[in-house]
Amino acid sequence: MEETTMTTTKPNILLTPGPTPVPPEVLEIMSRPIFHHRTPQFRSVLKQLQEGLKYVFQTKQDVYTICASGTGGMEASIVNFFSPGDHVIAVNSGKFGERWVKMAQAFGLKCDVISVEWGKAVDPIDIKKQLDAPTGKDIKGVFTTLCETSTGVLTDIKAIAQITKNYQALLIVDAISALGGEDCKMDEWGIDIVITGSQKALMIPPGLAFVAASQKAWNRAKDANLTKFYLDLKKYQKSLLEEDVPFTPAITLVLAQVEALRQFKEDGYDKVIHRAKKLAEATRKATQAMGLKTYSKAPSNVLTTIELPASVDGSKLVKMMRDELGVTVAGGQDHLKGKVIRIAHMGFIRPQDLATGFKIFGEALARQGYQCDVTKAVEQFKNL
Ligand SMILES: Cc1ncc(COP(=O)(O)O)c(C=O)c1O
Structure with missing residues (x-):
């Protein structure tokens, strides 16, 4: 030995x-003097952020930036697209799948749980079985985790998306620990909602959550009536059309994210x-x-x-x-x-x-x- x-x-x-x-160039950017966000300078930053995010999400949809940790993005994906009593299923194969279950229950959704032994990945067929069951007709959402960080298990989201696209259920993917490190092609695979956070493969400190939704999800959002205010994505949508943000953004983190995404795209x-x-x-x-x-x-x-x-x-x-x-x-x-x-x-x-x-x-x-x-x-x- x-x-x-x-x-x-x-x-x-x-x-x-x-x-x-965090890469040194990003750290350097975070040490620069702060400037105001209702300015042409910040509008140009927002545009770059949007381009970088669309690239890493592999989507043509707008990606919304929330000043929150990743969990804030998870919550946004519930309150904007569901109503109390909606029937959903959640895959629980570790701590973060469990978070989906707890969160769905906290918001009054009727959540069926697909429990998977820790260390293993869900079999996509088990999701199909639930959707095909007599009780499955009204299922409105399937909550999953791209990488279950508590176990290091990767979920076959591509295969699950192949299934969910034939049903009314939205496919919601917590990609907080994996987007930018694992293949996850939102548009091509047909994922409805993707959520990630800034502090993992996106290479900046904690503090930003990002959420993107498909047209199928936005159609559902019209009837979703869970209570929301700060996490109301329609506010973010409306602001973005005016190249603006609804609330004071984490300017320094946004600048950092633009640089980290520039590096991601360059590679x-x-x-x-x-x-x-x-x-x-x-x-x-x-x-x-x-x-x-x-x-x-x-x-x-x-x-x-x-x-x-x-x-x-x-x-x-x-x-x-x-x-x-x-x-x-x-x-x-x-x-x-x-x-x-x-x-x-x-x-x-x-x-x-x-x-x-x-x-x-x-x-x-x-x-x-x-x-x-x-x-x-x-x-x-x-x-x-
Ligand atoms: C897969 C996954 N989901 C959710 C979270 C929660 O994110 P946050 O702690 O940024 O709220 C994490 C954080 O480790 C995670 O890895």
């Missing part, structure tokens, strides 16, 4: 599935998605090289969930990696607490960050008595 050689200076590397590191959609895929593959190989297993049965390209040896206390490991060794990863949630770690490889996370991350991971494991060959793991990130 190889000994891990530690450098004397502590790194400062963020490998959590949100927030993620190109396919290339960025491919890069995340390569990093994900290398991360899984590195995991294997350390004698460990990937938790997810349908692993995503944006994060990897790694099962820890039974002898290791995952909560202590995460704390040690962060506080003593300078690498922040996420721990497990709910029953996975202490049993897994979650490592992101999306957005501005580079191969060298993951190489250092794995070196430190090996060091932390060794401190808890689990010895493994970290050299082979680190090698996986060479020449990417």
Whole structure:
């Protein structure tokens, strides 16, 4: 077994599935003096934002920017397109699927749950079965998650969209942790509502949520009568027509997002998605090289969930990696607490960050008595 050689200076590397590191050019833009938003200068910024967002969403629809974390975007997709008592289904395969269920119930929707074992992806056929059931005729929405961040599982949204487009139900996709890192073609696949957040593959700090809706969804919005004010997308729609915003926007974050999306477009959609895929593959190989297993049965390209040896206390490991060794990863949630770690490889996370991350991971494991060959793991990130 190889000994891990530690450098004397502590790194400062963020490998959590949100927030993620921010490119230096974006950080520089955020340090510039603030200016007013009811100005031609900001109108031009809004135009660029819209173009960048349409590109990453792969849609011709307008994309609305809300000053909120991703959950605000999820809420907007309920209050603008549904009414109390509407019958919907939600896929629950982890913490964020569970959030759909709780949110739908909080707004008085009649929510049937498709429960999926953690670590597995929903079988699209199970959604079709619900829609075809005698009780399924009135289903108005199917709530899903592109990448279930609590498990690292990727949902086959393309296959689900093939199904839902033949029904009245809207397909709503929480793409908060994955848009910009996983393929998700809103128009081509026929997704009705896509939601994402700024702090993951979109490479800026937390604070913005983005929502886009299909024509089918907008037709539904006409009758949707849930109470809303700040999240009323019709206000955002009306303002956008006048190249304006309904409320004071997070100007600095908007500027940051424009630059991050410019970089995304400069690299190109396919290339960025491919890069995340390569990093994900290398991360899984590195995991294997350390004698460990990937938790997810349908692993995503944006994060990897790694099962820890039974002898290791995952909560202590995460704390040690962060506080003593300078690498922040996420721990497990709910029953996975202490049993897994979650490592992101999306957005501005580079191969060298993951190489250092794995070196430190090996060091932390060794401190808890689990010895493994970290050299082979680190090698996986060479020449990417
Ligand atoms: C898939 C998914 N959905 C929803 C959320 C919630 O987003 P936020 O914490 O930005 O409100 C997250 C955040 O981690 C997520 O990963």
